[in-house]
Ligand SMILES: NC(=O)c1ccc[n+]([C@@H]2O[C@H](COP(=O)([O-])OP(=O)(O)OC[C@H]3O[C@@H](n4cnc5c(N)ncnc54)[C@H](O)[C@@H]3O)[C@@H](O)[C@H]2O)c1
């Protein structure tokens with residue numbers, strides 16, 4: 001393994017092939033792409049650079065596996081998912097090492113991700129046997145109506161690099177629970193975790209063709225187009241940027257697929273004067289700097305009411321000064337690198353823009369070339385204004401911009417002044433205010449007095465240009481089911497012999 005990387009206990013979890021129809025395969029072209037460690041820039045290994053014909057083979061495998069898999073009972077699928085969940089738990093350390101290696105997040109966070117990711121298999125193993133239909137009172141005399149829920153069919157899943165395990169399990173869990181088969185395109189930056197999950201699927205006895213993982217970097221758009229235009233694929237679920245989401249939606253329109261899109265955010269994080277300062281600071285640290293700011297639900301704009309503004313800025317900056325940035329395997333490291341230099345450059349541009357317009361840097365603000373080209377100092381900037389780029393664009397990095405506000409009406413207007421609406425957070429002890437603000441924020445998820453909302457039990461998803469559909473929770477399985485209505489006529493006649 002690479003420089004400074006602890007060895008896996010089970011070396012057979014490190015794969016360098018895609019997983020199609022229950023077999024480990026190369027691209028038909030024989031081409032591969034290199035994957036690099038974002039901390040060290042060293043090569044981790046290679047993966048097949050698959051193209052349209054490789055993707056088609058995976059779609060055909062998923063299609064062939066569908067007729068028998070959809071006939072399995074919910075209880076049988078529950079057992080498979082439960083087994084896969086247990087294998088993730090049993091191999092948690094190795095999975096976390098892979099996540100840290102290819103994504104860069106510190107080991108403690110990577111272990112947290114494994115638990116979160118496995119939680120979706122556990123959750124949906126419990127949902128699988130409970131996809132109930134309804135009986136409905138008909139308005140037409142003599143008719144009886146009931147519904148059954150059936151799997152959508154073959155699904156195409158596309159996920160990003162920021163949660164190499166959890167974004168995939170959050171889609172595959174409900175798909176399998178519903179009785180669907182899948183072709184998942186793993187992220188080019190982080191394909192090894194997904195491949196290890198496929199190995200565990202194999203060990204869990206998931207039948208060949210039910211889970212297929214294709215890999216690509218340069219050919220990503222070609223693979224995406226094949227999935228979205230295939231008449232065999234009945235549903236596409238995508239997590240990633242709003243721009244790519246719009247493209248995939250257009251591509252899917254030719255075959256009118258069922259879609260769920262978890263797209264970009266620009267989360268407002270509001271602290272009212274009546275909030276508990278320590279709780280608000282802890283919530284802001286958790287929300288803003290999780291995965292070095294690279295989550296779609298990270299606080300992007302922090303609005304602090306004027307009566308508490310200076311105290312919040314000082315206390316928050318003090319906490320950020322205590323961070324230790326470095327390689328994810330190093331002892332005591334709290335925050336890792338960004339995924340690539342494009343991400344670093346975007347963060348640097350947001351800081352420069354804020355400073356040029358009067359923002360005052362309290363902590364950080366610089367690249368960290370001594371650590372490596374993908375490292376950026378955790379940064380806190382006060383005196384932010386709504387003209388700055390950070391107010392309008394998701395930074396997706398470790399920069400906290402602190403805005404001052406006076407009234408509820410003013411802050412809600414600012415918070416909603418964006419075309420996206422994924423998560424929003426606020427801190428207050430006033431219960432009536434809690435209801436008012438929760439109802440007024442134009443987002444899919446609200447955190448009140450907490451900076452973390454992610455939970456397999458909670459519906460995850462957005463409104464506006466953050467997309468549609470919900471993942472996790474009791475609603476997540478519905479994205480992979482269709483409702484079939486059955487009407488029976490000539491019912492309700494007189495009892496025979498009466
Ligand atoms: N709402 C959510 O749950 C959620 C979760 C994670 C990330 N995101 C969003 O993703 C963005 C950051 O990730 P990113 O910059 O890597 O996003 P991205 O949209 O560029 O890439 C995400 C995934 O889509 C794939 N992809 C890219 N172009 C594609 C194409 N033309 N066809 C098919 N697949 C394609 C990538 O390989 C990757 O696997 C942010 O905007 C963030 O908010 C949203």
Ligand SMILES: O=CCCC(=O)O
Nearest residue numbers: 162294295296297454
């Ligand atoms: O980045 C998006 C997903 C983050 C999460 O599930 O908490």
